[in-house]
Amino acid sequence: MPTFVKPPLIHAVDVVASASEARHLASELAARLAVSPGVLGMRWDEVSASWMCTLTDGGHGRLALATPAEPAAAAEHTHRLVATFERGTPTEAEDFFSAVRCLPFTATEIAAAVLELPLTSQLADRWPHKPLAGVGVLLTIHHMRDFLVLVDSLLALGVDPAHMTVIDKEYPYAHTHRVDAHLVQRHGIAVWRYRDLGEGIKDHIGRVSTAGKRSVVMDDGGYVLPAVLRDLPERAGHFIGLVEQTTSGIRKVEGLELPLPLFSVAESDMKGMIESYGIADAAVRNTLRLLPDEKFEGQAALVLGFGRIGHEVARVLDGRRMRVAVFDADITRLVAAHEEGFLTGRSLNVLVTAHRPRLVIGCAGSRSFGLDQARLLPPRSFLVSTTSRNFEFALDELREGSSALTDRGVLGTSYQLADGPEILVLGHGMPINFHYAESLSNRYVDLVLAGLAVGAVALAGGDTRLQPGHNLAATNEILAESNIVDDYYRLYGPAAGSSCG
Numbered sequence: 001m002p003t004f005v006k007p008p009l010i011h012a013v014d015v016v017a018s019a020s021e022a023r024h025l026a027s028e029l030a031a032r033l034a035v036s037p038g039v040l041g042m043r044w045d046e047v048s049a050s051w052m053c054t055l056t057d058g059g060h061g062r063l064a065l066a067t068p069a070e071p072a073a074a075a076e077h078t079h080r081l082v083a084t085f086e087r088g089t090p091t092e093a094e095d096f097f098s099a100v101r102c103l104p105f106t107a108t109e110i111a112a113a114v115l116e117l118p119l120t121s122q123l124a125d126r127w128p129h130k131p132l133a134g135v136g137v138l139l140t141i142h143h144m145r146d147f148l149v150l151v152d153s154l155l156a157l158g159v160d161p162a163h164m165t166v167i168d169k170e171y172p173y174a175h176t177h178r179v180d181a182h183l184v185q186r187h188g189i190a191v192w193r194y195r196d197l198g199e200g201i202k203d204h205i206g207r208v209s210t211a212g213k214r215s216v217v218m219d220d221g222g223y224v225l226p227a228v229l230r231d232l233p234e235r236a237g238h239f240i241g242l243v244e245q246t247t248s249g250i251r252k253v254e255g256l257e258l259p260l261p262l263f264s265v266a267e268s269d270m271k272g273m274i275e276s277y278g279i280a281d282a283a284v285r286n287t288l289r290l291l292p293d294e295k296f297e298g299q300a301a302l303v304l305g306f307g308r309i310g311h312e313v314a315r316v317l318d319g320r321r322m323r324v325a326v327f328d329a330d331i332t333r334l335v336a337a338h339e340e341g342f343l344t345g346r347s348l349n350v351l352v353t354a355h356r357p358r359l360v361i362g363c364a365g366s367r368s369f370g371l372d373q374a375r376l377l378p379p380r381s382f383l384v385s386t387t388s389r390n391f392e393f394a395l396d397e398l399r400e401g402s403s404a405l406t407d408r409g410v411l412g413t414s415y416q417l418a419d420g421p422e423i424l425v426l427g428h429g430m431p432i433n434f435h436y437a438e439s440l441s442n443r444y445v446d447l448v449l450a451g452l453a454v455g456a457v458a459l460a461g462g463d464t465r466l467q468p469g470h471n472l473a474a475t476n477e478i479l480a481e482s483n484i485v486d487d488y489y490r491l492y493g494p495a496a497g498s499s500c501g
Contacts, residue, residue: 004088005085005088005090009084009085009097010082010084011082011083011101012083013080013103013178014068014075015080015105015106016076016077017079017106017107018077018106018108021107022065022079022106025103026051029063029081029099029100029103030042030044030051032099033096033099036095038055038056038057038092038095042054045062048062049064049065050062053096055088057089057092059086059092060086061085061088062084062086063081064082066081068080081103083097083100085097098177101177102177102178102185103181104178104181104182105145105182110149113145113146113148113442114152116146116441116446117146117442117445117449118446118487119446119447119484119491120146120449120450120453121152122153123156123157124156127157127457131158131457131460132157132158132159132457132460133160134158134213135215135216136159136214136215137163137217138164138167138204138215138217138218139218140166140167140220140221140223140224141220141245142171142220142434143168143169143171143180144174145179145442146449147179150449151166151187153453154456157457160211161188161189162188163208163211164189164190165190165204165207167192167194167197167200167223168192168193169194169220170193170194171430171434172427172434190207194223198227201224201232202232205238208238209238214238214240215240216240216241216242216243216456216459217242217243218245218452218456219242219243219244219249220245220246220388221246221248221249221252222246222249222250222253223249225239225253225256225258225260226256236260240260240459241260241459241466242262242263243263243455243456245266246388247307247309248388249266249388251365258468258469259468261459261468261471262469262470262471263459263466263474264475265455265479267472267475268451268472268476269479270447270484275444275447275448276308276309276312277312277315277316278444278445279312280309280312280315283313283384283431283433284313284316284317286432287361287426287432290411290427291382291411298321299322299323299357300323300355300358301317301324301325301357301358301361302325302326302327302352303317303324303361304327304328304361304363305328305362305363305364305368306363307328307333307363309363309386310328311336313361314326314342317361323355324342324343325342325343325351325357326343326344327345327348327351328364331346334346353376356376357377357381358377358378358382359381359382359384360384362383362384362385362387364387364392365391366387366392367391367392368392369383369392369394371400371417374398374423375401376420377421378421379421380421380424381421381423382423382425383425383429384426385426385429387431388431389430390428390429390430392429401415401418401420402415404416411424411426412424412426412427413425413429447485450482450484451479451482454478454479455479458478463478465477465478
């Protein structure tokens, strides 16, 4: 006999909307559920003021629209869509709640994001001739509200939504389901999961090639081009160029013979000088949010990697009164960390043994810390990653060397080492600044998103400075010529009319 859920399960989604928008969104969801597999019917119940969902096997759920009991504790104009699964199997419950989670954003929410991203949202004013009309675009950018504003701008710059593909990196973002739903339901854009990356790339190439176009890749983590060169080398010529946002993505293409130009926003002066602190601060803030009852002041911390992000993470931790050590395999960076006053050492094991860090933040990019080092940590220690996916720590080694693993839910995974302490890998080793969070504020990330679009326009327009291979000098020139940094300064620099101009 099938197992039925008991007691009823509840899921709530908060949306910011006018009353009419909220009612329309709920009605759309009810209509979508009505035609979902396994649903016998939907009906409006006047008595309970809710939609009743009847399943084909007799199970049922309901949808109701409400407002928070304490409006002052929620954002203005918050409405709460409450879904209750009252009877049915766990599989049916998951299908029911999956539909509920997939709510597009309201016009009110999008309008707020547009105001927070003035550079990105006004890109079409810079290029009214729609310079992206002749290309397709394949994107693997983080699924947050700011991404939707970038997508709207790319469409306004001429990209046909039928020739756009988005790869969902499957990070546990705060609003990942809603972002995907908005792309599909409001724009008809193809969204593929990271686990199906190869199929998504092939589908994109097929659709765009049929229209007689080639594509620009806008990547965040080096996902697309290595997969193309490895698995579809004969189709590499479909792509005009690559815009890369992260240094981890740059590392993944290093050593590859690039048959197309790389526009490296990741290594640009613009991104390095402005964004790194924000990422570091977001990573530390999210760590503290997940561990509100821990006391870190006066405790030992270790930062792995002293690049742009690691440098700022070390400074943020120092500012929070932690005793900070730094390790980097690159001797030049190690010297720089030493001369800034951080504890350093040539041997990671010796440094861990001497410093005994309770908090280890990885910013190196790949397998910077494994079982040998974890055994040396004190009890109740934490490993935190700031880099793409779960590549920072040797999690396979930790699993093999543990007598017990415990899934701690949103916190992460606890590893009870067989011959060492229990350690918690926060966020299961995924980048902590995106773990059920929006990471940087929209106004902070605005400049980088606009820079990605600048790169796409330059590649689509065939800028002759962009040749196959790495183009960092040309990237810096083109970004400077776009004047987006000038506009950023006008927005957030000295107040207008000040004596400093």
